[in-house]
Amino acid sequence: MFKLKELDPRLKLTWCLFLVLTALVSRSILLNGILLGVILISELFSEKSLKAFKMLSIVLLIIGTQVLIINLIFGREGELLYAWGILQIYSGFIATSILAFLRIGIISFSAYQFGVHTDPMDMAQMLIHWRIPYRYAMLVPMVARFFPVMIGEYQSICNSQSARGVPNDTVVEKIRNLPASILPLMYRAMRISSDAALSVELRGYGRHATRNFQKKINLHPLEGMTIVCLMIGFGGVLIKTIL
Amino acid sequence: MQNEQAIGKRSIFKTDTKSLIGAVVMGIVFVIACQITGQIDNMLPWGKMGMLLINGTVWAFFTGILTLLYRQPGGLIAAEVEALISIMYTPLWPTFIFANGIASIWVSFVAVKCDMTKWSHHILAQGGVCVLGNAIVGVGLVLILGLPVSVAAVSSLITIAVTWPLATLAEKKVYDALLKSGMVK
Numbered sequence: 001m002f003k004l005k006e007l008d009p010r011l012k013l014t015w016c017l018f019l020v021l022t023a024l025v026s027r028s029i030l031l032n033g034i035l036l037g038v039i040l041i042s043e044l045f046s047e048k049s050l051k052a053f054k055m056l057s058i059v060l061l062i063i064g065t066q067v068l069i070i071n072l073i074f075g076r077e078g079e080l081l082y083a084w085g086i087l088q089i090y091s092g093f094i095a096t097s098i099l100a101f102l103r104i105g106i107i108s109f110s111a112y113q114f115g116v117h118t119d120p121m122d123m124a125q126m127l128i129h130w131r132i133p134y135r136y137a138m139l140v141p142m143v144a145r146f147f148p149v150m151i152g153e154y155q156s157i158c159n160s161q162s163a164r165g166v167p168n169d170t171v172v173e174k175i176r177n178l179p180a181s182i183l184p185l186m187y188r189a190m191r192i193s194s195d196a197a198l199s200v201e202l203r204g205y206g207r208h209a210t211r212n213f214q215k216k217i218n219l220h221p222l223e224g225m226t227i228v229c230l231m232i233g234f235g236g237v238l239i240k241t242i243l
Numbered sequence: 244m245q246n247e248q249a250i251g252k253r254s255i256f257k258t259d260t261k262s263l264i265g266a267v268v269m270g271i272v273f274v275i276a277c278q279i280t281g282q283i284d285n286m287l288p289w290g291k292m293g294m295l296l297i298n299g300t301v302w303a304f305f306t307g308i309l310t311l312l313y314r315q316p317g318g319l320i321a322a323e324v325e326a327l328i329s330i331m332y333t334p335l336w337p338t339f340i341f342a343n344g345i346a347s348i349w350v351s352f353v354a355v356k357c358d359m360t361k362w363s364h365h366i367l368a369q370g371g372v373c374v375l376g377n378a379i380v381g382v383g384l385v386l387i388l389g390l391p392v393s394v395a396a397v398s399s400l401i402t403i404a405v406t407w408p409l410a411t412l413a414e415k416k417v418y419d420a421l422l423k424s425g426m427v428k
Contacts, residue, residue: 020337024386059332066293067388074394100389104334107387111330135263136316142267143324150271171286175297178283182276189272190426193265201260 004046004117009126011223012114018230019110022237023103029095031237032102039109052116056108063104068097120144125217134211146192153188157181255351257314266309266317270324273305277325278332293384294398296405303372303410306343308417310350311359312426318347338383342376349375360422362415369411373403 004012019035026032043050077092120141127137158168158181166180167173280298284290287297305325310318322343329336349371357364381399384390390398 024337056331060334063334063388066291067390070293070390070394074391076391096389100387103387103389107337108330108334111336115330135260136320139263139267139320142264143271143328146268147271147274147328150268150275154275171283174279174283178279181279182272185272185275186269189268190265193268194261196268197259197261197264200264206260 002046004042004113005119007117008217008219008223009118009122010129010217010219011227012118013126014227014230016110016114018234020107021234023106025234025241026237027099027241029099029102032099032106036102036105036109039106039113043109043113046117053109053112056112060101060104060108064097064101067100067104068093071097071100121213121215122217125213128211129217133209135206138205138211142196146196149192150185150189153192154181154185157184157188255315255355257317262313262317263320266313266320267324269305269309269313270321271328273309273321273325274328276301276305277329281332292398293390294402296402299373299377299402299406300409300413303346303369303376303406304413304417306346306372306376307350307365307368307410307414308421310347311354311414311418312421314354315347315351318351319344322347334387335380335383338380338387342379345379346372346376359418362411365411365415365418366407369407369414373407373410377403377406 019039022035023032040050040053043052071093072089073087075090075093075096076088077096078090080088081091082089120143123140124134124137127140128134161168161177161180166177168177277298280301281295284295284298289296302325306318306322309321312318313321323340326336326339326343329339333339350368353359353364353368353371357367359365359368377399381395384395384398385392
């Protein structure tokens with residue numbers, strides 16, 4: 001059984017880009033539907049569940065509903081189905097909304113799949129393979145390291161504000177409290193970044209031109225062939241769409 | 244910071260470790276701020292119509308101020324951190340990669356030409372950020388979300404009209420405070 005986590009990051013990135021670019025180029029509902037199905041099946045084969053997509057699916061459903069309503073009201077493709085005053089509904093809104101929904105599904109799920117199943121260290125090594133200095137490539141693992149730290153800092157600021165009795169229920173109160181929560185967060189971010197920068201420099205960050213990794217990434221010949229096949233496949237979609 | 248480079252008065256680059264790590268951490272703050280304001284916008288009538296006005300203002304402000312604070316490549320790194328983490332909550336992330344990058348480069352370009360002490364400098368910087376950024380997102384609204392061109396154009400124009408003055412005001416106030424505190428030289 002294959003595991004997405006074990007594949008080379010370059011193959012996963014090519015797969016992600018292939019899906020995103022094909023979804024953007026193609027106007028075929030069938031092709032977009034197949035691609036979305038392939039993403040879901042690959043996730044099922046690899047992880048045995050689609051739990052990773054749960055939250056994103058809810059967000060996409062909300063966005064998809066907004067797209068449907070906007071196309072229903074403002075869409076002018078196809079034949080006129082119904083008219084009442086300035087409101088005119090055309091038949092094309094259904095196809096446009098389905099295509100948009102499949103497209104946003106492919107674009108979001110493919111990128112999310114790449115992000116979730118790729119180790120940040122592997123991404124850093126991938127960038128180093130592309131001749132990017134490791135001082136810059138290592139910023140990817142730093143994002144992964146500091147993201148939960150900053151979320152924790154933000155929650156502690158919100159808890160402090162609540163303990164002080166600052167109301168934060170209505171929209172107006174949330175807007176009013178925005179500077180009171182973001183500005184301390186910015187101050188803490190500057191303090192954390194100064195400490196982190198000093199720490200890594202004292203440990204020799206940036207002193208040498210190269211850096212060792214415990215686990216190295218290696219592109220298997222089969223993975224290399226798959227990358228070439230994906231590129232050819234995208235070329236075919238592009239030519240078919242243009243012609 | 245022994246590796247810290249001497250920065251010329253009008254230099255576009257600042258490549259010391261403190262700037263790089265600061266850009267990453269502030270990029271995460273940028274993401275958190277955008278998520279909070281996005282949720283606030285979605286509770287308001289214009290947010291339900293797909294126009295994220297408060298979110299757009301915060302986006303323009305952070306893009307500008309982080310580029311002025313960390314220059315390049317720090318500004319670009321912070322902007323791209325926001326764009327890449329936005330994968331988790333919006334399908335418009337491919338447009339954000341280009342919009343954030345171009346907006347950050349524009350601010351650097353303005354900061355090299357102007358000393359950023361006058362209102363006009365900030366108006367120019369934020370004008371580019373709002374117009375270029377929202378134009379690219381407008382293209383994304385058509386290509387990715389499949390919205391009619393007229394709807395995407397009106398949405399982008401309203402967002403530019405609202406975010407430009409608000410983001411300029413915020414950027415000028417915060418930048419002046421940063422200058423006074425000595426964080427920006």
